[in-house]
Amino acid sequence: MQTASVKWIGAQQFVATGPSGHAITMDSDRESNKAPGPMEMVLLALGACTATDVVSILQKKRQELESLEIICSGERAKEPPTVWTKLEILYRLRGRLDDAAVKHAIQLSEDKYCSVAAMLKKTATVSWRYEILPADPSTIQGHL
Incomplete structure (x- = not known):
């Protein structure tokens, strides 16, 4: 334990x-x-948990991830216990990334790997969305 x-x-x-x-x-x-605060830490834990999954999965898929920012927003119950009742997760990824690979990584985190999300789904609806930003031109290697 x-x-x-x-x-x-x-x-x-x-x-x-x-x-x-x-x-x-x-x-x-x-x-x-x-x-x-404690409930703020829960939001932070959710973001870190799913970030860990997504980075690991994209690396295994040999995706060229340059950066990842996860923004977790939520609403809490009006009456005690004021649990999270609605959570929205926005993934902002930058790099040379395949859309299908990103979507699959997020779905695996949502459905299988993110333990924090699994617990929060007991009291909250959780929605996920993502944005893929173009790779930083200074990091793209090309040949003349």
């Missing part, structure tokens, strides 16, 4: 240490806003 610890450090601030030993400061008070 994996174990995480959360220690109160004053006000509504906490230091969370995960099984890896890395620590993250969190702040539940949105007015002081000194660190991400």
Whole structure:
């Protein structure tokens, strides 16, 4: 079993240490806003989880990915518990990428690999979309 610890450090601030030993400061008070809050961390975890999948899958497909940005947006329930009820994920990819390969990588993450998304789908509708931006001309290698 994996174990995480959360220690109160004053006000509504906490230091969370995960099984890896890395620590993250969190702040539940949105007015002081000194660190991400717990539900904000869930959005960040969703983005990082699916990003990991997509990068790995595209590398295996030998796609020339230059950059990836994932923007996760969401709405929460009005009454407690204020769980995520609607999530939208936008993938912005840059590189020499095949549209079908990108779509397949995202679908695999959505349907099979992203554990965070699998948990969030229990309370939220999750929609996905992507934009493929052209490769940076300075990175394209050509021959004269």
